[in-house]
Amino acid sequence: MDIGYDDDLERFRAHVGSVIRDILPDDLRDKVRREHAGLTPSDMRRWTRILHDRGGWSVPGWPAEHGGPGWSYERQYVFERELALNEAPPLNVFSAGMVGPALIEFGARDQKRRFLPGLANGDILLCQGYSEPNAGSDLASLQCRADRDGDDYVVNGVKMWTSDAPHADWMFGLFRTDSSGKKQHGITLLLIDMASPGLTMAPIRTFEGGDELNQTYFDDVRVPAANRIGEEHKGWGIGKYILGMERFGSAEVGRSMGMMRRLKRIAAAEPAAGGRLIDDPHFALELARAEIALREVELTERRMLFGPGGPDAMGFEASLLKVRGTEVQQKIMGLMVEALGSCGAIDAGDMRPGGDNAEPLGPDAAAHAGRVFYNLRKSTIWGGSTEVQKNIIAKAVLGL
Amino acid sequence: MDFTLSEEQALFRDSVERTVADLFPFARRQAAVATEEGYREDDWRRLAGLGCMAAPFPEACGGLGGGPEELMLIAERFGRHLANLPFLASVVLGGHAVLFGGTEAQREAILPGVADGSVKLALAHGERRARFDLAPVSTVARAEDGGYVVSGRKDVVLYGRAADRLVVSARLPDGRDGGGGTGLLLVPGDAEGVGRSSYATHDGGRACNVLLDDVRVGTDALLGAGGDALDVLERVIDHGIAFLCADAAGSMWRVYETTLEYLKTRSQFGRTLGSFQALQHRMVDVYTSCELARSMVFEATLNLGADAATRSRAASAAKAAIGEAARGVCEEGVQLHGGVGMTMDVPVGHHLKRAMVMNATFGDARHHLARYARLGRAA
Numbered sequence: 001m002d003i004g005y006d007d008d009l010e011r012f013r014a015h016v017g018s019v020i021r022d023i024l025p026d027d028l029r030d031k032v033r034r035e036h037a038g039l040t041p042s043d044m045r046r047w048t049r050i051l052h053d054r055g056g057w058s059v060p061g062w063p064a065e066h067g068g069p070g071w072s073y074e075r076q077y078v079f080e081r082e083l084a085l086n087e088a089p090p091l092n093v094f095s096a097g098m099v100g101p102a103l104i105e106f107g108a109r110d111q112k113r114r115f116l117p118g119l120a121n122g123d124i125l126l127c128q129g130y131s132e133p134n135a136g137s138d139l140a141s142l143q144c145r146a147d148r149d150g151d152d153y154v155v156n157g158v159k160m161w162t163s164d165a166p167h168a169d170w171m172f173g174l175f176r177t178d179s180s181g182k183k184q185h186g187i188t189l190l191l192i193d194m195a196s197p198g199l200t201m202a203p204i205r206t207f208e209g210g211d212e213l214n215q216t217y218f219d220d221v222r223v224p225a226a227n228r229i230g231e232e233h234k235g236w237g238i239g240k241y242i243l244g245m246e247r248f249g250s251a252e253v254g255r256s257m258g259m260m261r262r263l264k265r266i267a268a269a270e271p272a273a274g275g276r277l278i279d280d281p282h283f284a285l286e287l288a289r290a291e292i293a294l295r296e297v298e299l300t301e302r303r304m305l306f307g308p309g310g311p312d313a314m315g316f317e318a319s320l321l322k323v324r325g326t327e328v329q330q331k332i333m334g335l336m337v338e339a340l341g342s343c344g345a346i347d348a349g350d351m352r353p354g355g356d357n358a359e360p361l362g363p364d365a366a367a368h369a370g371r372v373f374y375n376l377r378k379s380t381i382w383g384g385s386t387e388v389q390k391n392i393i394a395k396a397v398l399g400l
Numbered sequence: 401m402d403f404t405l406s407e408e409q410a411l412f413r414d415s416v417e418r419t420v421a422d423l424f425p426f427a428r429r430q431a432a433v434a435t436e437e438g439y440r441e442d443d444w445r446r447l448a449g450l451g452c453m454a455a456p457f458p459e460a461c462g463g464l465g466g467g468p469e470e471l472m473l474i475a476e477r478f479g480r481h482l483a484n485l486p487f488l489a490s491v492v493l494g495g496h497a498v499l500f501g502g503t504e505a506q507r508e509a510i511l512p513g514v515a516d517g518s519v520k521l522a523l524a525h526g527e528r529r530a531r532f533d534l535a536p537v538s539t540v541a542r543a544e545d546g547g548y549v550v551s552g553r554k555d556v557v558l559y560g561r562a563a564d565r566l567v568v569s570a571r572l573p574d575g576r577d578g579g580g581g582t583g584l585l586l587v588p589g590d591a592e593g594v595g596r597s598s599y600a601t602h603d604g605g606r607a608c609n610v611l612l613d614d615v616r617v618g619t620d621a622l623l624g625a626g627g628d629a630l631d632v633l634e635r636v637i638d639h640g641i642a643f644l645c646a647d648a649a650g651s652m653w654r655v656y657e658t659t660l661e662y663l664k665t666r667s668q669f670g671r672t673l674g675s676f677q678a679l680q681h682r683m684v685d686v687y688t689s690c691e692l693a694r695s696m697v698f699e700a701t702l703n704l705g706a707d708a709a710t711r712s713r714a715a716s717a718a719k720a721a722i723g724e725a726a727r728g729v730c731e732e733g734v735q736l737h738g739g740v741g742m743t744m745d746v747p748v749g750h751h752l753k754r755a756m757v758m759n760a761t762f763g764d765a766r767h768h769l770a771r772y773a774r775l776g777r778a779a
């Protein structure tokens with residue numbers, strides 16, 4: 001047995017790592033170092049293009065015929081980890097990890113031709129239209145209607161919490177096409193052009209001041225039936241397939257490992273009791289606790305991915321990775337705020353200098369740590385909340 | 401034992417509650433937060449008219465003769481309604497520094513203005529290098545021309561720019577009045593050489609870093625008869641801690657009530673969220689945290705008059721316990737609101753920010769656990 005990389009994988013790691021360092025623009029690395037603060041959808045477009053031009057690295061899981069590098073699961077895993085550890089932006093999950101694979105699996109030939117290249121090179125940015133005001137955890141109760149009218153669907157209703165909708169070119173969304181049977185039946189997965197007449201958006205500000213959230217309104221929006229993925233009324237299965245991919249990626253172990261390194265750098269620079277915070281035994285124990293908790297998730301993820309049967313054998317137990325991974329991430333971000341001492345109170349993102357000294361207000365991390373900490377409260381809510389994941393584990397794994 | 405408020409105190413609490421509720425409905429509160437100084441002078445005057453600023457001071461200094469209990473009642477209301485005002489800064493910190501550290505003449509000269517709200521103070525003590533320790537002060541006061549020349553930098557001075565006068569801690573020159581040690585000096589906010597860069601704190605409050613560049617003040621600027629003011633500082637900050645704890649407890653109860661209400665009204669899977677047993681137990685934990693916090697507010701508040709070791713130990717116990725509990729309760733509040741909890745226009749996230757700022761002010765839970773343990777070794 002071996003919990004690490006073998007020689008071949010280690011050579012691969014060294015290679016992709018050095019390429020990533022070469023191609024990563026400084027400004028993007030700086031934003032990642034600020035815990036992704038300021039990383040915009042257009043940055044993601046640019047980064048996707050850079051990776052794409054390197055030989056399809058923007059879509060490491062796709063087969064060569066669709067423009068991917070055709071890597072093994074192990075190599076994909078190592079590559080994504082290297083992105084995070086080299087402080088590069090992540091892959092575009094909606095494109096590379098969710099809708100792309102769904103199109104490859106369930107899409108019509110024409111759809112693959114129309115969408116896959118743009119998803120791979122960043123020309124197409126997607127947003128996710130699942131949640132509604134009354135369909136959150138209980139997603140299957142969604143009400144936003146798509147009525148068939150000739151070759152089109154006519155969509156009416158509201159989608160809630162649509163992240164980055166104004167920057168997206170297309171929405172992949174679940175819509176109600178039949179309400180006569182069980183609520184999971186009669187849901188259809190559509191790709192909707194965000195420039196469609198009748199589609200409007202209203203921003204919802206998050207409490208730390210962010211602008212990623214939106215409400216999306218549909219007023220007789222016509223969507224060609226050719227933009228349906230899979231069969232009519234059968235979108236729930238595909239939608240869940242896509243959500244399953246989201247759950248897997250959202251443990252965000254790599255990102256948390258990057259955060260942990262940066263947290264240690266901050267703790268080594270912050271003063272405490274005449275020395276450095278990192279030498280304060282109380283803080284050091286807390287750091288150790290978080291680091292071990294992260295290692296637990298990392299190794300469990302590895303064991304689940306690369307145990308007998310490989311990733312394809314992984315079932316609902318993967319939910320625990322999302323639960324624990326997001327918990328640890330929130331813990332690490334909290335420690336980053338705490339490391340700043342009283343400067344952790346400063347909301348530099350909303351600074352009004354207006355005074356008469358131009359000195360930096362506090363440590364560099366004060367400019368983003370708090371806001372990112374607040375923003376990351378979302379990670380236990382979206383993509384299937386912690387509670388919903390636990391319900392899944394209780395039912396599907398424990399058989400309760 | 402007596403856990404009841406006097407009739408007078410109950411009336412006072414009710415009138416503070418009515419006024420604070422009237423001044424800080426959430427939307428109005430958010431509008432105030434967005435102003436330059438983060439609060440409205442009119443609101444400040446309304447509360448002054450009610451006697452809030454006068455409440456804790458002796459009558460001889462223009463006060464109403466109350467004390468820590470009145471401060472506790474006020475703080476709970478502030479926390480409940482997310483009220484942002486320079487009250488902690490001016491009345492609790494600055495005012496009590498003068499009350500405990502000043503000569504009788506200084507108290508009678510300065511406190512009446514604080515008590516009627518016409519003068520605002522701020523405590524400029526914390527320095528980044530000291531983290532949360534009170535003792536190390538690198539700001540210095542040199543003796544020169546029959547006065548002092550003060551130089552140094554103070555970080556995260558709460559409502560420092562709104563203050564008419566800053567109470568600045570500085571190392572005193574040797575040889576005066578037994579000499580050396582830390583002194584507290586009253587420095588006019590607009591004195592030459594004072595730089596104040598104001599910024600928002602996450603809870604929508606304001607703070608600033610104070611640069612003191614050879615600021616000249618007279619000998620009468622020194623509070624008290626000289627000598628070491630660390631004991632005074634410790635006592636003042638314990639008052640600040642008790643105030644913050646009561647504020648946090650008020651905030652926690654509000655989060656509990658609104659989250660409970662949300663779980664009773666929001667439905668998923670054809671039932672109210674509150675009908676899921678997993679969430680019922682979580683809410684029971686939230687409720688329990690609120691009850692325990694209320695007890696620890698008493699611990700901190702009612703020991704403020706005790707000997708220094710007892711007082712500080714109680715303050716640290718409360719700060720550690722309530723600091724963690726407030727953050728935990730608010731995080732639960734956000735989580736149980738789902739996506740709604742992440743939004744700017746719903747108060748629960750703002751309560752979380754208040755709890756985080758509370759933890760970053762005068763020492764986080766870890767700091768106070770260590771202080772509690774240290775003080776306990778001697779006890």
Ligand SMILES: Cc1cc2nc3c(=O)[nH]c(=O)nc-3n(C[C@H](O)[C@H](O)[C@H](O)COP(=O)(O)OP(=O)(O)OC[C@H]3O[C@@H](n4cnc5c(N)ncnc54)[C@H](O)[C@@H]3O)c2cc1C
Binds near residue numbers: 129135160383673
């Ligand atoms: C920042 C952010 C970005 C998002 N982006 C998108 C997006 O791009 N596209 C999209 O479609 N959606 C998005 N979402 C929506 C997200 O998926 C939902 O918020 C999530 O599904 C929870 O739904 P809800 O908000 O309606 O909460 P609710 O379902 O109302 O849940 C409220 C609370 O109750 C708990 N709960 C619910 N049911 C149960 C139960 N049976 N047992 C125990 N506990 C339960 C939940 O876990 C939660 O804590 C986003 C959300 C956020 C916060």
